[in-house]
Amino acid sequence: MFLDRKMQEELLLRLREDYPEPVEFHEIAGSDDRNFQQNAFYLKEHELIEGWDTQELGGTTPTVETARITKLGLDHLEDDGGIDAIRRTVIVRLEADEIRALMTAKIEAADIPATQKVEFLERLKSLVGKAFDDTILKFLKDAMNNPEGLVRIFSQIT
Numbered sequence: 001m002f003l004d005r006k007m008q009e010e011l012l013l014r015l016r017e018d019y020p021e022p023v024e025f026h027e028i029a030g031s032d033d034r035n036f037q038q039n040a041f042y043l044k045e046h047e048l049i050e051g052w053d054t055q056e057l058g059g060t061t062p063t064v065e066t067a068r069i070t071k072l073g074l075d076h077l078e079d080d081g082g083i084d085a086i087r088r089t090v091i092v093r094l095e096a097d098e099i100r101a102l103m104t105a106k107i108e109a110a111d112i113p114a115t116q117k118v119e120f121l122e123r124l125k126s127l128v129g130k131a132f133d134d135t136i137l138k139f140l141k142d143a144m145n146n147p148e149g150l151v152r153i154f155s156q157i158t
Contacts, residue, residue, distance in 0.1 A: 003042060025064060048072050049073055050070050107121055
């Protein structure tokens with residue numbers, strides 16, 4: 001037996017066409033081939049398909065006769081992590097006033113001339129809406145480019 005990824009993908013794609021209904025394998029060309037059956041069992045073991053198999057009386061090898069794609073099989077085809085990945089997404093909301101307060105404190109503590117502090121604080125106060133959002137995104141991207149800062153932050157996490 002060898003794993004045939006192309007065959008597996010074609011089977012999953014065919015089963016997706018009829019989802020959620022099961023498909024009779026006799027409708028699929030080559031389904032009586034031993035390698036096809038082995039790959040179908042492999043997909044079944046990984047819960048990408050749900051199959052109903054039969055075994056001839058006295059026979060030793062079961063045969064998948066009918067199958068349908070599972071939610072895991074559908075997610076595998078989409079290659080996006082599926083609903084579970086979407087459900088694990090964490091949304092972080094920060095209030096603009098909290099961010100402004102943090103930025104104000106950093107500007108005031110900075111070792112820069114007083115005139116520059118006043119200028120920066122005025123600019124910060126003037127940022128609203130999309131301009132404020134864009135500025136925050138620039139700060140985050142810049143922070144991500146500072147490996148030392150990231151190491152320091154992660155070392156403080158308990």
